[in-house]
Amino acid sequence: MKLEGKVVVAQGGGPTAVINQSLVGVVLESRKFPQITKVYGALGGVSGILHEDFLDLTQETTHNLERVAVTPSSALFSTRDKPDEAYCQEIFKVFKAHDVRYFFYIGGNDSADTVRIVNEEAERSNYEFRAIHIPKTIDNDLMVNDHTPGYGSAARFVAQSFIGLNLDNRALPGVHVGVVMGRHSGFLTAASSIAQKYPDDGPHLIYLPERAFKTEDFLRDVKRVYDQHGRCVIAVSEGIQDEFGVPIMAKLGAREKDSHGNVSLSGTGALGDLLTQYIKEQLKISRVRSDTFGYLQRSFLGCVSDVDQREAREVGEKAAQYAIWHNIDGSITIHRTGFYSVDYQLTNLKEVAAKTKHMPDEFINAQGNNVTEAFKYYLTPLLGSNMPSASMLRAPKAEKILHRD
Amino acid sequence: MKLEGKVVVAQGGGPTAVINQSLVGVVLESRKFPQITKVYGALGGVSGILHEDFLDLTQETTHNLERVAVTPSSALFSTRDKPDEAYCQEIFKVFKAHDVRYFFYIGGNDSADTVRIVNEEAERSNYEFRAIHIPKTIDNDLMVNDHTPGYGSAARFVAQSFIGLNLDNRALPGVHVGVVMGRHSGFLTAASSIAQKYPDDGPHLIYLPERAFKTEDFLRDVKRVYDQHGRCVIAVSEGIQDEFGVPIMAKLGAREKDSHGNVSLSGTGALGDLLTQYIKEQLKISRVRSDTFGYLQRSFLGCVSDVDQREAREVGEKAAQYAIWHNIDGSITIHRTGFYSVDYQLTNLKEVAAKTKHMPDEFINAQGNNVTEAFKYYLTPLLGSNMPSASMLRAPKAEKILHRD
Structure with a gap:
């Protein structure tokens, strides 16, 4: 037989x-x-x-x-x-x-x-x-x-990246937009949430393809965080769409399609540059940067x-x-x-075959701009052993002498 | 005392x-x-x-x-x-x-x-x-x-990234441009050369601020590599300049300056996007991508x-x-x-103070589009212990039956 x-x-x-x-x-x-x-x-x-x-x-x-x-x-x-x-x-x-x-x-x-x-x-x-x-x-x-x-390792790369980006943004404040892969599903972008260790840690805002992306809501969110913390770290999925299901990238004139008829989203910094431009122009914040993780997140050797x-x-x-x-x-x-x-x-x-799983509702917060604790519970074991984390100084402030209030 | x-x-x-x-x-x-x-x-x-x-x-x-x-x-x-x-x-x-x-x-x-x-x-x-x-x-x-x-760790990140990008580009061929930090010195971009393990490994071309960047030479180089290998991986410093010392980024209209009067080069994918556009338009190659390493390379936790x-x-x-x-x-x-x-x-x-060291001539090849063995000898110990490397399959090809020549 x-x-x-x-x-x-x-x-x-x-x-x-x-x-x-x-x-x-x-x-x-x-x-x-x-x-x-x-x-x-x-x-x-x-x-x-x-x-x-x-x-x-x-x-x-x-x-x-x-x-x-x-x-x-x-x-x-x-x-x-x-x-x-x-x-x-x-x-x-x-x-x-x-x-x-x-x-x-x-x-x-x-x-x-x-x-x-x-x-x-x-x-x-x-x-x-x-x-x-x-x-x-x-x-x-x-x-x-x-x-x-494949997800656990890429998620670990995204998490370790955002831990670093959050620390970098704390050292030299401004707004930072990190663009992560994910055409229809926000799972990989959501992994950025692992960087939220201390109460004011970023990413402060996370935008996923599962929720309609509205520019006015986005700008209001960024302004609120920036006013509160003097800085803002944002994770954005490359596949974010407007309320009609049109990818924001497609609006930018991304016309290249693969053999499956999908618009090419990666290999360009255009989405990050568009969002930073919105923020600079509308919110009058000067130091606004973006990083598009691109192919690093799926092929990096050693994470x-x-x-x-x-x-x-x-x-x-x-x-x-x-x-x-x-x-x-x-x-x-x-x-x-x-x-x-x-x-x-x-x-x-x-x-x-040919079907797509999306982030379940219980993994996304009510405002649609962050993840829930349930998602972190789901993700944590997938990241594997010895996941590094960041530590801040906790020493007390010294008393001022010249500038006493 | x-x-x-x-x-x-x-x-x-x-x-x-x-x-x-x-x-x-x-x-x-x-x-x-x-x-x-x-x-x-x-x-x-x-x-x-x-x-x-x-x-x-x-x-x-x-x-x-x-x-x-x-x-x-x-x-x-x-x-x-x-x-x-x-x-x-x-x-x-x-x-x-x-x-x-x-x-x-x-x-x-x-x-x-x-x-x-x-x-x-x-x-x-x-x-x-x-x-x-x-x-x-x-x-x-x-x-x-x-x-x-700070250099050794950032160089390791760049090296591990290019090992991955080279493998990714081998799996799905095309042209890939990786943009690395370095305003005046090419040392960090040059670290990409560690990915050149097997004879046809990328980056096949490395462009540094120490050599004038000429678009026509660049396009000729890319065409030659692409014709030979059916693919091309390129490492480019964000600080590449034309023969008059004008940063290519500045030509793109990057006007933001820091308190030291330096044009802001990072936090945007514009240079990578410009170079991929040149290649697509002039060389008629369809799959051309770029990644800008941005802040990941200096703050990533775990490399x-x-x-x-x-x-x-x-x-x-x-x-x-x-x-x-x-x-x-x-x-x-x-x-x-x-x-x-x-x-x-x-x-x-x-x-x-206020001086800048550049890559010495002995570290750059005569064509100004790659590094020398002397540079790799210089860099290797700085990358630290347990530097990972990639391995390819070496199995023999099976004989064809239907498509015998």
């Missing part, structure tokens, strides 16, 4: 700090089974399959695989291709020619949708075949999952959550186990079972 | 990841001496002195000081004020009123100049007084010093060089020792004595 044949593993969409953990989980686990004749890695996602661009990972050393596992970004490279039926038929020609019987695709909801289409194609063709989607996304926007591999690493490895391993032991298809999903523990399950691809 | 009185320590200019190590070095060392009646920290640099905004650091716990030492940014806050004579006379009124006899100012070349002015004022007033400048700057642009505290930490602590300690044991003034300077060891010396303030 054992299905003999090759494994193909590929990586799709944007890289993360731990996506290679999942790759190595699949490879090391698959190599244990005698019915697996070879383990191939497709170079450049589905596009690599189409062109038969395979690395023979059966011939990769275990030691180098472990080194690759701790290297961020996609070691097999990636693609933004989203296969249609014709594309899938080409993929099948390749799979059949190579006797590929197991396909693992590590990616987000678009990649899950690709696995779904490929899988349906296999069923139609009566080709005995297992296809499993392995979750990854820094956006944390996959349905069914409590959270997704990783060990919890995220472990889970990313395990979803890869579990995918191989489900496919090879249990002979079933689907999407691996992560479920929280305690504080803090998780279980992995196999979920029907249709429940994950 | 022991000069009895108070110590005042202050922090000036832009924060670094290790500037609080120097503060804590001064405080802990000064508190050992019986002739030191109090150790005050001025809040907000020289401006805090003027307003008698002092924390009594004699009453700070050692444990909290050690926690503050590993916290980035200036725990005593900062200022961009540059005192003139009148300002200095006000400072002296305060110093005399509080019986301050020792002044330690942690900062860059502008702060060194402040110490020089304050010190000359003291001599003129016949006020028995020790003033020492303690070096810090992520720009690494202080004269006499082999390197400066630090232990060598940098240790040296930052020691220059603080040495300052206190020179002033209190040896009763002399000056600027603490760092001198490399081996590979890798350093000595600290006290240098005349005039040799450091």
